Amino acid sequence: MTTTKMETTTDRIEKQRVLRAAPARVWRALSDRREFGSWFGVELRDDFVPGATVLGTMTYQGKQLAFTFLIERMEPERALSFRWHPFAIDQAVDYASEPTTLVELVLAPAPEGTLLTVTESGFDQIPVVRRAKAFEMNSHGWAEQMNNIARHVEG
Amino acid sequence: MSRADLAAQARTGAPIFAALGDETRLRLVTKLASGEPWSIVRLTEGEVMSRQAITKHLSVLADAGLVRGVRRGRERLWALEPSPLEAARRYLELVSERWDGALARLAAIVEVDDE
Numbered sequence: 001m002t003t004t005k006m007e008t009t010t011d012r013i014e015k016q017r018v019l020r021a022a023p024a025r026v027w028r029a030l031s032d033r034r035e036f037g038s039w040f041g042v043e044l045r046d047d048f049v050p051g052a053t054v055l056g057t058m059t060y061q062g063k064q065l066a067f068t069f070l071i072e073r074m075e076p077e078r079a080l081s082f083r084w085h086p087f088a089i090d091q092a093v094d095y096a097s098e099p100t101t102l103v104e105l106v107l108a109p110a111p112e113g114t115l116l117t118v119t120e121s122g123f124d125q126i127p128v129v130r131r132a133k134a135f136e137m138n139s140h141g142w143a144e145q146m147n148n149i150a151r152h153v154e155g
Numbered sequence: 156m157s158r159a160d161l162a163a164q165a166r167t168g169a170p171i172f173a174a175l176g177d178e179t180r181l182r183l184v185t186k187l188a189s190g191e192p193w194s195i196v197r198l199t200e201g202e203v204m205s206r207q208a209i210t211k212h213l214s215v216l217a218d219a220g221l222v223r224g225v226r227r228g229r230e231r232l233w234a235l236e237p238s239p240l241e242a243a244r245r246y247l248e249l250v251s252e253r254w255d256g257a258l259a260r261l262a263a264i265v266e267v268d269d270e
Contacts, residue, residue: 019262021266116261118254
């Protein structure tokens, strides 16, 4: 592996969103396990602490699925990062031996409030078969969920 | 692309063309191109061959990486294998949608305090 390796477009996702709230408020929504759980859609059992392994459950198509978050960096009002197995929704598979993706949430003050940048990287290490399967298993579920969210925020 | 890459591509490509060089198998791939997985019963409909013969053809396609058997409940279905690049692209789209949804919910939570 070389350090000059360019990241391809299939390896990472980057999202930016300006939130009309102060960085301190956004930080609370990222670092408090209950608040994090409510927008991320997961019920977390343990508090976020750097280096912690946080267990959580997600409800997917009526089933309770176990998830593990490995907390890496926590810099108040600046950055939160964790690793996880994206879409580890096939309970018949032991994901522990598979590579994780790295999620980084970076906050910066903005005139309107806070600029939040989300990057998730490391997808190229996820086996292709698993990626295809995740799509297959999620396509309907997520389309449905997007409608729910739209109704929730617009209603 | 290096010579070694080309050689590797030719090696993986050749069985694909060999597998498709048969009318029955080409027809099976066309049926599966609708996107959804099909059962062996459904794939055999309209064919003059037995289910066993169709299964053999599906095995040839599976060996070439063109189709795969998927289990849905107690049933075994056959699905077209999406190309690795296509799978990667669609996967990222899916993850991207998930983030859009999560960020919309985050905004709804933190912005409500200011209003």
